[in-house]
Amino acid sequence: MKAQSPADAAGGQAGERPADLALRSIVHAFGQLERVMQPYFARFGITGSQWGVLRTLQRSEAAGEAGLRLTDLSDRLLIRPPSVTGVVDRLERLGVVVRDSVPGDLRAKRVTLTRKGRELVARVLAAHGPQVETIVAGLNAGEQADLHRLLGKLTNHLEGLLSKQEAK
Amino acid sequence: MKAQSPADAAGGQAGERPADLALRSIVHAFGQLERVMQPYFARFGITGSQWGVLRTLQRSEAAGEAGLRLTDLSDRLLIRPPSVTGVVDRLERLGVVVRDSVPGDLRAKRVTLTRKGRELVARVLAAHGPQVETIVAGLNAGEQADLHRLLGKLTNHLEGLLSKQEAK
DNA sequence: GAGGTTTGTTTAGCATCCTAATAATATACG
């Protein structure tokens, strides 16, 4: 064994199998997506993660809910509570959200948009539709739907794997 | 659903258009993918990013190249040089790579796998094929190929957008 | 109702990524 025989056999060409290609294309696409979106959000003085919180709060408000607890945001954004704490901290510092108390539960805190926050959300939303269309313009409507279907199927499968992991 | 007029018109349903769905499914899929992969890499004492460097070095080595400069890694991994510095720092601390000098260029440093690093790569590669297959098992081979094709098309489009951004 | 468990949030500490700025070397051009 003087050369890279085991490595080569196992991995030298592994990157070319359909499974590897599919996986890498997800990682790659996501990376590029982030790079395109980041300057877009920066125009509004926020980050993509912050927009996730703002959009979620706005939708909740539109649905008539009185703010969301940190835990609710964690569930909807699929990020852990400590991460939510950090993002909300920065949004609060920006003055676009506030934490108030939840009547009947002294542990919980409810996050709501401020007037300034609502104005920001409106400003972003006004630009959002065209921006999203620009981003996915590389695919026609049918391809967009196909992509959504395939990724949905994959995500369902991954969620199954995750449940098993947690169960262990 | 009669009230919330501005919010509803601008954003309430925006998440349901094919373009939005496609975009969100990428973000969602990537997030789940990370969650599944992270414990897998943790078994080997590394992170996904660190594996990216190790795999790239191993491929380079298999191609007969004498190590890669930090800049080469930056190009291949699509991350900025300062990020490469950090990942390589930690890999060096783990003893799986080393930085040596590049003959003829005192600025550059070449990163190569150590013996320990090569052993680690071999160990990961041995488990890698089955793991990748498990992950994408939610899709059949044709779907995997479709996904790769669609994401490739999207990524090409995004790269076009990025060039324009940089050109500004 | 007391004690144990669960839930909601935060803190601490780590890894990743970024941009901007620094330092050092290489290259190119006048």
Added chain:
DNA sequence: CGTATATTATTAGGATGCTAAACAAACCTC
């Protein structure tokens, strides 16, 4: 040749995400 520019790597500082652990409050069980 000598200065101006470009390249290579790093540092500094910020944002995001994670896990583990701490804490308080709520719930549940006996």
